[in-house]
Each structure stands twice: as structure tokens, then as C-alpha cells.
Amino acid sequence: MRVPLERKVLNENDRIAAGLRERFQRGGVFCLNLISSPGSGKTALLERTLEGFDASRRMAVLTGDIQTDNDARRLARFGFPVRQITTGGACHLDARMVERALEGWRVEELEILFLENVGNLVCPTSYDLGEEARAVLLSVTEGEDKPLKYPATFHHADLMVLNKIDLLPYVPFQAALACENARRVQPEIEILEVSCTSGQGLDGWRAWLEARL
Template identity: 65%
Template sequence: MNRVTIEKKVLSENDRIAARLREALTGTGTLALNFIGSPGAGKTAFLEKTLERLPVHTRAAVVTGDLQTENDAIRLRRYGFPVRQITTVGACHLDARMVEDHVSDWLQEGLELLFIENVGNLVCPTSYDLGEDLKVVILSCAEGEDKPLKYPGIFRKSELMILNKIDLLPHVPFRPELALENARSINPDIAIIQTSCITSAGFDPWMNWLERRAARKKAAASTLAAATR
């Protein structure tokens, strides 16, 4: 019997493409956000509200993933920014190749913001690096406060948590302080913004956060370009 010792990441091919994509995003100064949440958490509505509030001159684009239908892309296109649907036909997550295939020409034209709406799922998308700057997990008040404990991987890997649908709080037995405590028990550094797409609560801090992060990414790209000149 011969044992061959190997150190090979299972998703090494995905990681290779994600690294290439990340390099391209770094070069163009594009802030890329990977939104992950359960089906029905409000990812598409959150992006709709975000696009609605973006200045029209912003160079932003969206790729949105679903198993079937163009429904989300149709919704998101109403705000005047380029949107592409990735239909995974059964796959429970987006992978780096799917994203690269759908955004390469946009990156050549120059983008400030790239929103990636992943397939509704708190498990599988966690494993796949898409070359993004950060993962954003969206949890809604219609779910359980213990979601961070049940699905620790995504809460651990996310830099920001959106607690969405807070307009439902008077009507549902959801304790937001417990959800926040659970999320911080998994990831003490996670930033949290509470939002409602119905009342627009929380969208001022979210848009400010987004603007700051995009400016930081752009500045980093300018510094890099100056250093390599």
C-alpha cells in the first residue's frame, strides 16, 4: 500500500478563478459585495432599495443568481443599472466561473460597485469564493433568531449582517437583540445594520457605509496604479 500525501484544496479551481477575478476588481477599484441569505430574506428587495437610492451617475452593476427564472433581474433592471441573471439550473450556489463569465466585459468598461446576489441558501454559497471584497449575510425578522447558531459558517465569514424586515417586529415574536447576540457570538467583529425595505429604515447608514467602502476601494486602486507607474 502506498500513501501519497497531498495538500490540495477541494475547490482549488474555483479559488484560482476567484483570485483572478479579485485581481481584476482590485485593478479597476470595483467594490464587489456577495449577498447571501435564505430564500425570502429580502435580498432582491434590499438591492432594489439600494439601486433606487444610488446616484444615477454611479457605475454600478448587478448579477443575480437563481435556480430558475429571470424574475429577479427583471425587477432589478427597473432602476437603470446593468443587471444580468445567472440561472444555475439546479446548482445551489454561484461559483467564480459563473460570475467571471458574466462580469468580465463590465470590468473592462470600469465599475465602481458590483452587487452579487447569490442563490437563496445559507450553506452552499459559503464555500465558494467569488472574488468579492466581502460577504454580506441578510437575515430577516421572519426567520429564527438562532439562524447564526444553526449556520455559523456564513455568519463567521461575513463582514456585514443586514437584519432585514424590521417593520415586521411588532407582528412577529422575533427578538432582534437575541439575533444580534447570536451573530456576535459567532463573529464578534461583524458589523450589523437593521433595515426595512418598506419603511426605508436603516438605509441611510447602509448607503453611507457603502459609499465609504467604495471610496476606500477606489483610493486603494489609485494608490496601486500610482505605485506601478
């Protein structure tokens, strides 16, 4: 007997993510899921972001890694609430990990919740975390063809942050080609170019965030 179904494989994750999204929306919290390869600069971008916000702002970060709480320690210096999610092997964050990590926080009072995913351009794509927007970071020390190699990740992103642009004079990376490739897999994607070292473009990034509040 064949029973036709339309059950999403990750429906348990999606159910928890929907609950988180409702909480965020009720509280007017802008939740951003940050995805990239290891070493593209997610933590550095968050350091520069938190550093630029006045201490009265209500920002928080959940940062995911397979092991260590190094990122949480780096980010906690700015005085905003930060929690490390150590996945213990899992290559991505899922909604249940986020829900657990938020326990005890008055999430509804936040302005922005940053979810720094595990450094990986494949696995985080499939897992809805209840975020309002998804940003993928690409750095100029990688290949311009990353959007074509990992189309699912770029296709599901609202924003691409091209990082480390201070290194452009020293690497053969063609920024225009990388942007063109990102638009091929996601014609609606927004693109910002930044350097977390020189600070170039960070005003545009902060303005992008503020426009979402």
C-alpha cells in the first residue's frame, strides 16, 4: 500500500524555527544568521560590529563552533551578551540548539540577535534557525567561483558580505566576477564590500543593519 506524503524531512527543525521566528517577530528582534567557510571573517565582522555599537544598545550573539569557546571569549569583550554553542561534531547549528542556548535570556527585548553559524558553506544551508535574514560572507582570499560551487548557500542568502577587501591589491581575486557569480545563483542578493581590518565599508554594513530595525 503506497501512502503519498509531503512531509518535510526537517519538519521538527522547521517547527522549532517557526516558534523562534514568532518570538523574534513579536519582540521586534532582527535575527541574522551568518554563514561562511571557516576563516572568512564572521567573528571579526561581529567584533567590529559590536565595537561600533553604544553600550546602551541591546545586541546579543550566539556563536557556533564544533569545539572551543574561543569565539565567545573574543566577542564577550564588548559587554554584550554572548553565548557559545559547541556542537560537539555537528557541522551546523540547528533550531533546537538555538532554542536551548537562548534559555534564560529575555530575547524579546533585543534589537539584534546575531547567529554565527559553524564555519561551513554546505550544512548550515538546510537548517532554518528562525532568522529574519541570512548573510553569507565571502573573503577575497577565497575563489570568485564560491557562489557557483555552493549555489544552495548563496541562493538562500539575502546578503553577501565580501570581506577582506583591503587585501585586493595583493591577491588575484576579481571582486566584480564574484559579485556576478553571486547574482547568477541569487539575482536578488544584496552585496556589501568590507574590510574588518581597515574598517572600509563597515559604515555601509552598520547602515544595512540599522535599516532592518
